[in-house]
Amino acid sequence: MFKWFGKVNYTPYTKVTDFAQYLKDGRLMGTRCKKCQATSFPPRADCEACMSDEFEFIEMSGKAQLHTFTKIVAAPTGFEDVAPYIVGVVDLNEGGRALAWFGETIDEDEIEIGMDLQIVPQIFEDLEDIKVYYSLEKPGTTWAKTDSS
Amino acid sequence: MTRVGIIGIGHGVFGRRSDATVQELAFEAFRQAIEDAGIEPKEIDASVIGSVPEYHKQRSLAGVIQEYLGLFPKPTWLTEVACASGSAALRTAWMAVKAGVHDIVLVMGCQKMTELSTPEILALMGRVGEVQWESGFGTTFPAYYAMFAKRHMHEFGTTREHLLDVAVKNHYYGARNPNALFRKEITIEKAKASEDVATPFQVYDCCANADGAACVIVANEEKAKALSEQPVWLDGMACATASMSVLRRPHLVGLPSAEEAGKAAYKMAGIRPGDVKVADVHDCFTIAEIMAYEDLGFCEKGEGGPFVADRQTYVGGEVAVNVDGGLKAKGHPIGATGLSMTYEIAKQLRGEAGERQVPDADVGLTHNVGGIGQYCFVQVMKRD
Amino acid sequence: MDLGLEGKNVIVTGGSLGIGSAIAVEFAREGCNVAINYRRHDTEAKKVVEEIEKLGRKGLAVKADVASHDDAENMVQTVVREFGRLDIMVCNAGINWDGVIWKMTEEQWDTVINVNLKGYFNYNKAAALVFKDQKGGKIVNISSINGMRGKFAQTNYAASKGGEIALSKSLAKELGKFNVNVNVVAPGMVMTEMANAIPPEFLTKAMDETAVGRFATPEECADVVVFLCSDRARHITGEVIKVDGGQYM
Numbered sequence: 163m164f165k166w167f168g169k170v171n172y173t174p175y176t177k178v179t180d181f182a183q184y185l186k187d188g189r190l191m192g193t194r195c196k197k198c199q200a201t202s203f204p205p206r207a208d209c210e211a212c213m214s215d216e217f218e219f220i221e222m223s224g225k226a227q228l229h230t231f232t233k234i235v236a237a238p239t240g241f242e243d244v245a246p247y248i249v250g251v252v253d254l255n256e257g258g259r260a261l262a263w264f265g266e267t268i269d270e271d272e273i274e275i276g277m278d279l280q281i282v283p284q285i286f287e288d289l290e291d292i293k294v295y296y297s298l299e300k301p302g303t304t305w306a307k308t309d310s311s
Numbered sequence: 312m313t314r315v316g317i318i319g320i321g322h323g324v325f326g327r328r329s330d331a332t333v334q335e336l337a338f339e340a341f342r343q344a345i346e347d348a349g350i351e352p353k354e355i356d357a358s359v360i361g362s363v364p365e366y367h368k369q370r371s372l373a374g375v376i377q378e379y380l381g382l383f384p385k386p387t388w389l390t391e392v393a394c395a396s397g398s399a400a401l402r403t404a405w406m407a408v409k410a411g412v413h414d415i416v417l418v419m420g421c422q423k424m425t426e427l428s429t430p431e432i433l434a435l436m437g438r439v440g441e442v443q444w445e446s447g448f449g450t451t452f453p454a455y456y457a458m459f460a461k462r463h464m465h466e467f468g469t470t471r472e473h474l475l476d477v478a479v480k481n482h483y484y485g486a487r488n489p490n491a492l493f494r495k496e497i498t499i500e501k502a503k504a505s506e507d508v509a510t511p512f513q514v515y516d517c518c519a520n521a522d523g524a525a526c527v528i529v530a531n532e533e534k535a536k537a538l539s540e541q542p543v544w545l546d547g548m549a550c551a552t553a554s555m556s557v558l559r560r561p562h563l564v565g566l567p568s569a570e571e572a573g574k575a576a577y578k579m580a581g582i583r584p585g586d587v588k589v590a591d592v593h594d595c596f597t598i599a600e601i602m603a604y605e606d607l608g609f610c611e612k613g614e615g616g617p618f619v620a621d622r623q624t625y626v627g628g629e630v631a632v633n634v635d636g637g638l639k640a641k642g643h644p645i646g647a648t649g650l651s652m653t654y655e656i657a658k659q660l661r662g663e664a665g666e667r668q669v670p671d672a673d674v675g676l677t678h679n680v681g682g683i684g685q686y687c688f689v690q691v692m693k694r695d
Numbered sequence: 696m697d698l699g700l701e702g703k704n705v706i707v708t709g710g711s712l713g714i715g716s717a718i719a720v721e722f723a724r725e726g727c728n729v730a731i732n733y734r735r736h737d738t739e740a741k742k743v744v745e746e747i748e749k750l751g752r753k754g755l756a757v758k759a760d761v762a763s764h765d766d767a768e769n770m771v772q773t774v775v776r777e778f779g780r781l782d783i784m785v786c787n788a789g790i791n792w793d794g795v796i797w798k799m800t801e802e803q804w805d806t807v808i809n810v811n812l813k814g815y816f817n818y819n820k821a822a823a824l825v826f827k828d829q830k831g832g833k834i835v836n837i838s839s840i841n842g843m844r845g846k847f848a849q850t851n852y853a854a855s856k857g858g859e860i861a862l863s864k865s866l867a868k869e870l871g872k873f874n875v876n877v878n879v880v881a882p883g884m885v886m887t888e889m890a891n892a893i894p895p896e897f898l899t900k901a902m903d904e905t906a907v908g909r910f911a912t913p914e915e916c917a918d919v920v921v922f923l924c925s926d927r928a929r930h931i932t933g934e935v936i937k938v939d940g941g942q943y944m
Contacts (some may be wrong), residue, residue, distance in 0.1 A: 168447015172438060186872065188830055202560060206445040230465070230563055232457035233510040234449060238437025239430060241449035250450050251458060251557060259558035261445045262566075275465040285872055287827065292872045295447065308830040310874050 165244035166292045167260035168299045177207035185283045188307035191219040192258060203258030225301070226252035226260065226296055231273060250298050254280060265297030314410045315641070316535030316542030317527050317692075318415075319348025321655045325642040326492045333423040333522075335377035335498075340526035340647075341380050341419065348528045352380065355528070361400030361420040362407030362646030365435060366427060368674035376419060379640040394524060396420065396593065397649025398550075398688035401527065405548050408531050410608035415534055420650035421524035432520070439682065441556035453517055453596060455544060455683040456475065457555060459534040460598035462563045464511070471511055473616030474597040475502045478515045480625060481594060481633050485640020487667055490651075492521050493643030516597040521642025527657070536626045543657045547580030547691030549573070555685050564613075566684035569606035573689050577608075580691035582674055584608030587630050587691075589659045589669040591652035593680035594637040603678050604632070607689070631669040634659075648687065649679035661695040698925035701726035704778040705924075706770065708732050708761050708787025708818055711740035713887035714837060718920050719754075719786055719912030720746050725921055728753035730774045732788065734760055738826045749803030753778060761788045761814030771821040778831070784822035784860075786815045787837040791852045791889070804851045808853045809857035811863070811872070819877075820865055826875045833924040834870075834877040836863045838935070840943040843881060856881075860935055876932040878923045883939025906941025 166182040184191045192203035197214035203222060208215050229251045232294035237245035248264040252272070264273065271278055279298045282305050286293040321343030323336050330337075345352060359381070360373040369375050373389040390399040397420030404416040427435070439452040461625040463469045479499060485491040502515035529535075535542040551571035554560055561567055577583060584607060592607070594600035601615030609630050618624065624632035633640060635655040638648060656675035658664045664672075677690045704770045709715040710731025717728045718741065729747050733740035733756055740756040749753030755777055759766035775781050776885055789811045792803045815836055826832030842856025860879050867877035884890060884901040890910070902910065916938050922928055923936070937943060 169449065170437065170441040170447055172446055176443065187874075188535070205558075222645060230458040230462035231462060232454050232512075233507075234454045235507040236451065236453065237449055238451055239434040240437060245510060247449060249458075249619060250456065251563070260370075261448055261450065262556060263448055275461065292869065306828060306830040308874050310830075 163292070166294050168295060169244070169286070169293060178205040180295055181205050182196070183310070184219065186285060186292065187231070187310050188283045188305055189294060190222045190224045190281055190283055192219045192256070194220045195299070201257060203254055203256070203260065206229045215290055222254060222256055225255040226279050226281055228275050228277045228279055229253050229259065230275060231264070241293065248273065250279070252281065252298060255283075260296070262296050262298050265299045267300040268298065312409050313411070314532040315405045315529050315545045316532065316539065316544065317349070317529035317653070318530045318535050318539040319344040319659050320654045320657050321526040322490050322651060323524045324490050325521045325644055325647070325651070326424070327425050327645070328511065329425065330682070331522075333369070333421055334376055335522040336423065336522060337419050337526070338379060339351050339377050339420040340421070340472045340524040344417070344526040344528050347538050348526070348538060350415070352382060354415055355382060355385060355387055355417045356415050358382055358417040358419060359400040359404045359648060360387060360389045361390055361397035361418070362389060362422055363393060363396055363689075364389070366422060366424050368426060376385065376421065376445060379475055382417070386500035392686040393681035394593070394645040395679045395686045396646045397525065397651070398677065398679035398690065399649070399686070401529070401545075401650060401653060401690070402548055402550060404529050405420055405545055415528065415530045417526065417528050418650060419524065419526045420647035422644035422646035422647060423522045424520040424644060435568055441558070443559060444558060445556060451509060453512050454509040456596035457512045458557070458561050459602065460511055460596070462600060463602065465583045466564055467616070467617035469601065472499060473601065473620055474511065474516060475595040476619045477594060477600045478502050478639055480619065481637040481639035484667055485636025488636045490643065491636045492519060493636070493640045502546065508611075511570070512596060513566050518595050518638035518643040523642065523644035523647045523651070525647045525654045527650055528652050535579045541661050541694060544693045544695070545690060546693050547576035547582070547689070549575035549579060550686065550688045551575065551665070552686055553684050555682070559681070565602045565606045565688055568684050568687035569603060569678060569680065569689070572687040573607040576676070576689040576691045580693065582691060586674045587676045588672045589631045589634065589656060590653050590676040590678065591637070592632055592646075592678040594633055594639050595680070597642060598641070599680070600630055600633065600637065607676070607678060608669050610617045626667065626669050634667045634669065645662060649677070652677035652679055653690065656692050696927070698725055698921060698927060700921065700925055702784040703727045703924070704774065704780055705729045705779065705783040705785065705788055706732070706774055706822070708814065709757070709783045711736040711743055713889060713934065714882065714885055714913045714916045715787040716743045717917040718787060719743050720750075721914065721917035721921050722783070723747040723750040723752045723754070723891065726752065726881050727783070728778050730755035730757060730770070730778070732759040732760070732761065732770055732886060733755045748878045750871065762809040764817050767817035767821040772826060774793070775825065781822065783827050783839070784818055785835045785920060786818050788814055789837070789855070791849065793848045793849050795851065799851060807851040808855050810854070815859050817860060823866065823870060823875070826870060827873045829875045830911065834863070834866065834875065835923050836877070836879050837920070838879045838881045840881050840883045840939050841936055842891040843935070844943050847897070863903045864933045873934060876923070876929065878931060878933070879924070879935040880916060880919050881937045881939070882911055882916050882936050883942035885913055885916060886910050887913060904942045906944070909940060911938055911940060
């Protein structure tokens, strides 16, 4: 159920809907084209290289480097209660990029472009609805994985 | 194929225009453009409206504009590419004239942004980025450009002061533009004292939403020469795109769409970056203007900060940029902005810019960006 | 039926006697390591641990007052340390101290609520902290049909048992996204020492209420508990299952 992804979700329906289920289970998934093996993060259902619509999910390590970041003070609707928050764009070791919040393992004054980071699947624990996301944490941060489906 | 010339221009006052509807704003610019062109409204063959629909309560805006301007039964249509909608309107008008479909086309950029409540604005602000993978983390328009700024500072040593030099320059010129929203000079100290928006940006790094309209009338070469003493020619009209998502951009220290559109426009117009005397670029945030200098080849990549610090983009520098105040001081009614740029450069090329006039301005340029660089329109304009 | 519980680590509160000891032993039979807590019954607790060990599993008896918030957290930490992980929490420890409400003292009320309802809160919370982070776990809370239907002279006990059901359903909602099942087993009359203290005429009346004409054994309750903790019951959560031979319908 892709509507689980993000504090606010604008795209509940997508062909890569299982991404959110995997994320809830502690697994960060990218996609691989079954025909030409091109990989993608964020996931995409349709291959822009060979036009195939056959894809499979592959688990990513989540190891990454910080490309850039900002601390957002003026927040949009749905994020007022968590502002200010710091978002970063990271380059994944396995290719692709992700945009995510910095998590609790990193202090604001430690953040610098180029630093190694670990993308960690997260569940909003204090919300009744199922909501999942990922955060940027110190390398070596561990978390539980499961197979709920 | 025919050259396309601008024969009339009009520009309303930008600001919080609680005194007027969007079609009334459009009429202000329209009246000026018609008077400037010296033609009757019935001579206009078609109109193209540049505007972003989600800000207006009125759906399908082109029809109501056409009605209020009294242009029935001539054809009209709306173009939308976010903050570049005005330039997109001009580009389609230019295509129509080039193709010989229409001889004289009115191009209207108009936007009423302050009709929306603050919660509505904040909700729209949350959907400015790629909504599937990015907006769920609460990204905002300033946040994306702030991340470009952080990366630019990291790679090239651009400083906080370089960014604010842009704001100081644009407010300096905005103070001298009667159509501008902010008509006051500022200092770096004042800018640094303003509230944080998204680091490193503070309030003075960001342009403001506004209401307003700007309008140009274009004609084919034959009509332009017949109707206008000094037509301004649209000789390089380029548009390029880049990914919606910052996760799929080749780099985050410039806008690939602007690099591409710039090259294409120069080639079409047969000029080099150094030939441009005056430019209006899309300074929605301070870093955006610095990146524009570089993307358009006014200076080397990474040199944009020192370029503005050396006052090379003031009147009298290598290329005068945003000497109307830019989005920063004029305000940014998103559908109108592109045509506001075209208006300003036409004024400069016609030698009518008053105390802001760039000497010997014969080649000008506009650079109008949609979103966070998903679309970029670059226009090279010349006078005979 | 293999329930696939081999190697799981379990806590059963009140595991030294009655239904609790039967649950503890049943888990050991299914291949689990089991820790029980006890307050007064040292000898009985030792016997249960011996029985678990006889079945080739690790057994552990921890002296802990279920009404103590700190004891609960300490016990869970001890088990995680000793067994390496916690997979299943069964709350069973409970008391009754009956009386009609106009004769019920404040102490009578507080004591039953503290041991029964607060005791379940303490151990459910301590387990939830672990299960949430490991994205998995099972909780079974032993309530009573009297928590569903009410019972003469048991305002305190019935309130605590009803409260346990409400607690369990709420917790099932909180922990669902973390792959944790929370269920309730609600026995009717069970042949335990607690039941032996009941006057014969009440027992007869209870027997008459059942559809099958007999009371449950502790093992019959334990069977349902281990099932609910197995993968076979993976889609059951927030559920109350009566084990009462049809006593309350």
